[in-house]
Amino acid sequence: MSTRFSRRQFLKLGALIAGGMATLGAARSRTFDELARAVGDTAARLPLFRANAQTTGELIGADGEPMTHAPAAPAATNQRRYVMVIDLAKCDGCKECTTACSAMHFVPPGQEWIKVFENRDNKVAGAYWFPRPCMQCDNTPCAKVCPVGATFKREDGIVLIDQERCIGCRYCIAACPYASRYFNWAEPPHTSEELAQKYSVELNYPHRKGVVEKCIFCPALAREGKIPACASACRMNAIYFGDQVEDVVTNHAGETVSFTQLIREKGGFRYMEDLGTEPRVWYLPPRDRVYPAPKG
């Protein structure tokens, strides 16, 4: 067990013991539920835990009583705005995010939907690791130029590609300043696991020849309130994912923080802000690094 005893991990554990309900799949209402249950199980020490009429009116827990809990308001996709925060101070360039992403999406060889660069803005500041997913820009240069509307922006902030419509003109690749888009130059190698899935724009697989692909913020996971594969795989806990509407981001270790507060207090910035693309991926400066800087 890591030395970071985060609440979330413990909550998860407690919930597993108490009810066995908090599997990853039931994540949407998990946190509050777990909190309530955990409280309930220690009710011998904590005699009363209750809400009252002035708040929600629901009895959420009392000594020995069965609990009900307030739903954590499952939000429709169009009420969300997903956002990612990458703490460059924590990224040690291990590229496990890339590996996990490629495994999860069966990413064809040669593509790195989240790619870790060794950036060096100037000689004085030195080099730092720079993971680059798709920025999911709000002012999408790519979707703007797509001649057939195959790539599009969803209200929840995610830019998707319909590979059943894409004509493979690669104009979106030309338009993307972040080089986040990839083209299937040949028929990608398939696995049976991949082919077993029915194609959906939220999966982007089974992959096919002659169309454009990119990072899509794992919408299928986000739908369940889970963080994307890259964030889950980041052992440095550098990648935060969350919802701007709920004003929350969380990382693999379960450090759940207010998004606006995090950006404000740590001087968050966006890559190539001056291009006006309004990315949905934010970076925290590589300050007080917890890893040795790249040699470059």
Next chain:
Amino acid sequence: MRWMIVVFLMALVILSVQPARADDPPGAKLFATYCAACHGAAGKGGAAPAIGSDAYLTANDNAAIAQATGDGVVAKGMPAWSKSKGGALTDDQIADIVAYLRALAQTTAPGPAVAPTPAQPARSSANAEYAQTRMTMTQSPNADGEMVLVATLEKFDGSPVSGMVVAFSRATTFGTVDLGTAKTDSRGNATLVMREQPERARYITATFKGAKTLGSSAAMLALEKPAVAISAGDLNTAGVRLSIDEEPLLAPEGSLITPNPPLLPTLLFGLVVLGVWSTYGYVVSQVVGIWKSGRDHQRENVLAPKARSA
């Protein structure tokens, strides 16, 4: 299984800010003797977790640390040190170690429930009787448009509990966000100003973890509509609007998901293209005229001899 309960206790802990008691550390020697071998000098970590770290000490209250020390974490190979468990340390010695850790890290101790550490001064409980508490929470925007949360802590007899730390948190899809803590005043009110203005209503929880003679309590509140609502045009500057179903989505056949082009430029563009093509049409009509004229010419030539003969 008892370490699980430790875990539960840890799970309850919510950050709070409270100066530590920098007592003389009689625990220092005990720590060096019993703990440092695994946990490292000054708890900096070694074979076992760095229990001297801020991360650990802010995430765990004294009771939890004491219990973990006493009961051990058998699954991880940590022995139980409590005499009652067959270990070497008395409860007081364990308390000393905990106090040493606190002093060492200059960190804060969350409100203790049962820990035999220097106790939280329970000013409100002049009588040493144990009392259950209850909490209510209200919300109101202040002049700056920020939401002010007031949690009122009182005993069941209605008397306010003052000087206690109430922790506020917010439940979201992606976990619980700590909003901070506040102490109750003489009327039992703990006040917290929410600087963030999340755009969607969500649940705020205020928790009082209890004290030596006070039971714990909590209250929950659904945050009212924030001052700043989501405006549709704000969703993204490209103006893309797409509502999707809860099911994974396939693009509708033959339809546009991306926004319609702006009306005026499209009209102008269409007008120009239409103009060019209608002019083409006119030129084609001239070609048709040439063809018709040629046909008439031919007919005249064919008919003329006949007319002459007739």
Next chain:
Amino acid sequence: MFRQSSREDVLFQPLQSNSVRFYAFIAILLAVIAWAAYAYFVQLRDGLVVTGLRDYVFWGIYMTNFVFFIGISHAGTLISAILRVTGAEWRRPITRMAEAITVFALLIGGPMIIIDMGRPDRLLNLLQSGRLQSPILWDLISITTYIAGSLMYLYLPMIPDLAECRDRLTDAPAWKRFIYRTLSLGWRGNAEQKHRLEKGVAIMAVLIIPVAVSVHTVVSWIFGMTLRPGWHSTIFGPYFVVGAIFSGIAAILLAMVIFRRVYRLEAYLTEKHFRYLGLLLLVMDIIYIYFTLSEYLTMAYGNDAADQRVMQLLFGGDFAPVFWAMILGGFVLPAFMLALPNLVKIPARQAAATPLLRPLAAMGALAVFAVMAFSPTGASADLQVVALWPLLRILSILVALAGLLWLALPVMRAHPIATIVVASILVNVAMWLKRYIIIVPTLYSPRVPIQGVPWEWAHYTPTWVEWSITAGAFATFILLYTLFSKMFPVISIWETSERDA
């Protein structure tokens, strides 16, 4: 009357008989096209992986060809529309050729985009779910409009000649006679028909100019609308239009000299036509050099890091040889070749120089040029004049080129048509390279660094598939053009005789 008809016999000659050389030529073209078709089949089967394109350099010579062909399509517009509108009488024998170049170049250029597409099977998506906000749709619309317009503009002035063919070539094969009969629309040359024809031609001549300008502007906007350094430029629209007319004139000059030689059209295409068009080429060349200068100087003078990377690639990096060959050999040299013979009076002394001396001097200059231009920069270390070496090198190259020009001046004066044609060839090659230079170096310098990819993915070398398809495109263009010239008179008979009348 006799003289005129003999003139016209020359025009009908290619329509009536085919030589063995013609069949051989067609066979070669067909072979090239078949090979290109095989290459395209391979590309369809295996995907674009068979090209040299990868995720960084994702557009290559297909796009180059696209822009190039759309460019030379402006030949017809300039010659037949602008000159017709301005009433330049000398244009008459050239118009048909120019209009045909327009149509066939568009028919080749447009499909280059389809060849570049990853999923050509989904072409209809452009109609089903086309987005007007995308510059590609603007291209689709304006190129379609341009093709339709130029077809009409090619066809309209051809109607009287088709009637002439119908009446004169009575011993042609039945299918040919059918085509002439159908397409000539019963043209009798009566007053009404003449009136309608002239009206139609006049309208089209005016209308086709803005359409043509829009086409190449929109082509440039495909690049200009992105945020890429080297592409995101406000002058791209006019820059491309000027470049298109520039290469269009060069293409016409090539077509003229070939037809003049092969079909023996010396009576129609005189030295005057070459001189006039040569002057136009010179004017466009100078304008194009001016645009090029303003484009690159603006980028190079600023500090934008992304721009600087592109400039570095062009001025001193991977593309420097191509870039400087294009600038010096394709723009500057043709300008001198076109201007000098008209400006400089050759001193008697030089004209009388021995035939031996001049070739020797020329070879010397050539040698200096070759050594200086192609020697590796590493030589500088031996010369011990490291600081002066680049300057020395550039100076000697320039001096050698100037010397060559000077030595060639009498030759150029003696063979004005050949000189102009050589300049046209240089211009056409340079304009193809220019499109390549616009597209590829920008892709070499994306805004994010290129890291962690194999060398081949970050660099572009066209593969045999791309070269084959490119060759096929040119072969198809030449084939269509040749067949057209065997089917219809390449010189407008009624317009040239109208002038004589």
